[in-house]
Amino acid sequence: MRTLFYSLFLLASMLLAISCAPSQRASSGGLVITPLAGKSEIRDGSLVYALPLTVIDVFVETERVIELPGPYSRYAGDYLGLSDVITREDEYWTIKSITVRTHEELDPSEFYVIESNTMFQTNLLSMKKAGLILDLNPQAYSIYNTNRGQVAGKDADLEPLRVLDLGADEYYLSQSDTAYRLVNYDTGFVRIPYLVEKKRKLSVDQLAERAARRLMELRDGKHLILTGEANVFPQSEAAIAEMNRLEKEYTELFTGKIFKETKTFSYQIIPRKEMAASPVALFRFSEVTGPGATTDKAGTPVMVEFTPEQKTKALAVIRRTQPAQGAIRYDKIYYRVPDVVNIKIYLGNEILNSSRRLICQFGEVMQLPANYIIGAPY
Numbered sequence: 001m002r003t004l005f006y007s008l009f010l011l012a013s014m015l016l017a018i019s020c021a022p023s024q025r026a027s028s029g030g031l032v033i034t035p036l037a038g039k040s041e042i043r044d045g046s047l048v049y050a051l052p053l054t055v056i057d058v059f060v061e062t063e064r065v066i067e068l069p070g071p072y073s074r075y076a077g078d079y080l081g082l083s084d085v086i087t088r089e090d091e092y093w094t095i096k097s098i099t100v101r102t103h104e105e106l107d108p109s110e111f112y113v114i115e116s117n118t119m120f121q122t123n124l125l126s127m128k129k130a131g132l133i134l135d136l137n138p139q140a141y142s143i144y145n146t147n148r149g150q151v152a153g154k155d156a157d158l159e160p161l162r163v164l165d166l167g168a169d170e171y172y173l174s175q176s177d178t179a180y181r182l183v184n185y186d187t188g189f190v191r192i193p194y195l196v197e198k199k200r201k202l203s204v205d206q207l208a209e210r211a212a213r214r215l216m217e218l219r220d221g222k223h224l225i226l227t228g229e230a231n232v233f234p235q236s237e238a239a240i241a242e243m244n245r246l247e248k249e250y251t252e253l254f255t256g257k258i259f260k261e262t263k264t265f266s267y268q269i270i271p272r273k274e275m276a277a278s279p280v281a282l283f284r285f286s287e288v289t290g291p292g293a294t295t296d297k298a299g300t301p302v303m304v305e306f307t308p309e310q311k312t313k314a315l316a317v318i319r320r321t322q323p324a325q326g327a328i329r330y331d332k333i334y335y336r337v338p339d340v341v342n343i344k345i346y347l348g349n350e351i352l353n354s355s356r357r358l359i360c361q362f363g364e365v366m367q368l369p370a371n372y373i374i375g376a377p378y
Helices: 002-029 073-079 125-129 204-227 238-255 313-320
Strands: 031-035 047-068 090-116 150-152 172-185 188-201 257-269 280-286 290-292 300-308 332-347 350-369
Touching: 031 332, 047 290, 047 300, 047 332, 073 204, 073 238, 090 280, 090 332, 090 350, 204 238, 257 280, 300 350, 313 350
Parallel strands: none
Antiparallel strands: 031 090, 047 090, 047 257, 047 350, 150 257, 172 188, 280 290, 280 300, 300 332, 332 350
């Protein structure tokens, strides 16, 4: 009885092995991985993936400064003893900082198709997490679709630069003058006097003198309050804050006003291997007009330099080792290994930013045996 049971068990094991053998041959022999370029149609059930492409995002934070002279700038030395004041209108830009970031997109020249005659299992998700390949979900990359040269923030509000108060207590002087008119009286004419009220506009010199006098009175009053010599004391700090505001406005009538605005410009560049030979222009910067396009004639170009560290140089030798013509296989997974690249952004002789980034395009496209990914357990 035991011998019969053993014989039946051995026969069942052999039948099971024979039934499984064809499916294994189909899953390994029917797998084809080819580039998408040149294919006219794709079989149903095929898997399409792409290799990653690195995009450089450069954020340039700039500061715009506008200087306007005050209406009494030429009297600042005579009435207030000030010498370092703004005497002419001026506008200039400076670069405060540059931030470099990277993100990955689909490389349109590196699409691949995995085709099989049978159903297959895959753990390509592990390669996606490592960034070696990318899926075709466009929503995952839509957040990076920013326009080159985009400006963050609203337009500048130049309202604070307007002068609404010249600081004088009055702007006209009233003068009385005697005039005469001729009146026909009997056989002659009689001159009858009468008073004429005239208003005369104060000159700039007189307005500057009155504004300086009010400014000094305001400073004296604040000094009395702060030292405790005044007869009336404010109940809160609002009065002192208002006095400081008025003092600042009156002082700016002589020293001028300065307006500062911060703007952030964003630029995108897709590095290529040929860019490692020579720097490329990112934008042009002028101290008068700020950042501009690379085609502008004004300004100095801001250059980007890519220097690969060639950490994947050894992989290039392996990739160039091709099999014999009769031994070409199509069961290899294509993937991309990024290389470390030094990125330097400079304006003239001044280095604005220097960083090290992983850039896929400077790496190598390698092949991995399909059975490492296809048919492997999750």
